[in-house]
Amino acid sequence: xxxxxxxxxMRMALAxxxxxxxxxxxxxxxxxxxxxxxxxxxxxxxxxxxxPTAHAEMQAITAAASYLGGKYxxxxxxxxxxxxxxxxxxxLAWSQISAVVxxxxxxxxxxxxxxxxILHPRTEVRSGVMSEECSALMKKFFRKKRD
Amino acid sequence: xxxxxxxxxMRMALAxxxxxxxxxxxxxxxxxxxxxxxxxxxxxxxxxxxxPTAHAEMQAITAAASYLGGKYxxxxxxxxxxxxxxxxxxxLAWSQISAVVxxxxxxxxxxxxxxxxILHPRTEVRSGVMSEECSALMKKFFRKKRD
Numbered sequence: 001x002x003x004x005x006x007x008x009x010m011r012m013a014l015a016x017x018x019x020x021x022x023x024x025x026x027x028x029x030x031x032x033x034x035x036x037x038x039x040x041x042x043x044x045x046x047x048x049x050x051x052p053t054a055h056a057e058m059q060a061i062t063a064a065a066s067y068l069g070g071k072y073x074x075x076x077x078x079x080x081x082x083x084x085x086x087x088x089x090x091x092l093a094w095s096q097i098s099a100v101v102x103x104x105x106x107x108x109x110x111x112x113x114x115x116x117x118i119l120h121p122r123t124e125v126r127s128g129v130m131s132e133e134c135s136a137l138m139k140k141f142f143r144k145k146r147d
Numbered sequence: 148x149x150x151x152x153x154x155x156x157m158r159m160a161l162a163x164x165x166x167x168x169x170x171x172x173x174x175x176x177x178x179x180x181x182x183x184x185x186x187x188x189x190x191x192x193x194x195x196x197x198x199p200t201a202h203a204e205m206q207a208i209t210a211a212a213s214y215l216g217g218k219y220x221x222x223x224x225x226x227x228x229x230x231x232x233x234x235x236x237x238x239l240a241w242s243q244i245s246a247v248v249x250x251x252x253x254x255x256x257x258x259x260x261x262x263x264x265i266l267h268p269r270t271e272v273r274s275g276v277m278s279e280e281c282s283a284l285m286k287k288f289f290r291k292k293r294d
Contacts, residue, residue, distance in 0.1 A: 046218055047218070049213075050212050050213055050215075050216055050217055050218050051208075051209050051212050051213065051218060052208065052212060052218045052219070052220075052238060052241035052242045053200075053205055053208055053209055053238045053241070054209075058200055061198075061199065061200055062198050062200055062201075065197050065198050065199060066196075066197055066198065068197075069197055070197055071193055071194070071197050071198060071199045072199070073199075085237060085241075086233060086234075086236070086237035086240070086265055087233075087234050087235075087236075087237025087238045087240070087241060088234075088237070089233070089234075089237075090232060090233035090234025090235070090236075090237055091199060091200045091234045093233070093234070094199035094200070094232075094234060095199045114261065114263045114265070115263070116261045116262070116263050118233055118261075
């Protein structure tokens, strides 16, 4: 796995997702990269914070914008283990982020299920990066929940 | 104006929007009401916080959920001066809020422009409450910006 590759950063996002799992949170993780540096990393904390908006992506966007000192994330790429929901895609659109790279699709809540272009027109999307690993973490979590 | 009416709470949301305007923020305000009590009030702070997610509704949702100690806002109503965007509608969907009451439509960024049902199926929507006043505040703000 080459440093700086999509897989390289997705592995970091997966490590974040594993932190969420260990806290009994839906295991989604995200990192934001700018100029080859990771400027934000976050995982889902909706249960711990009692906050339906505390998805990994939302926290990563807030942290990255704070780090950069501006509300736009042009020049940045977000790596997220699962396809963003409508809320997160809407937030990514406002940020004008340059690229969204996600792992597993979310056929129930993913933004692409709406059939509407929610992201900013200049945002590049790459999907299916380490999809198996990202998906396996989710499946394991929900299987455990059902037991 | 009857206490407890839609107009009553929308006036509070408008007061929040005016606070935003006085800070040179896009003037949108929101309040969340549960059992006849205001449990959260917020205004747009995207500029002050350098955060594209810091819309009035997002902050009001986070504050209300924190107050209630749970991530669901069933039994609550949000009053917001302008039609929520896709991000905020997505957040309101996650919260399962019982009702969304908004003032002015947003023909550019409002969630209804997508033509997709983003809100939770059990969320009631009432629109056009004090629409003129809510809209006037926005128009005044953007006119000043253009001057």
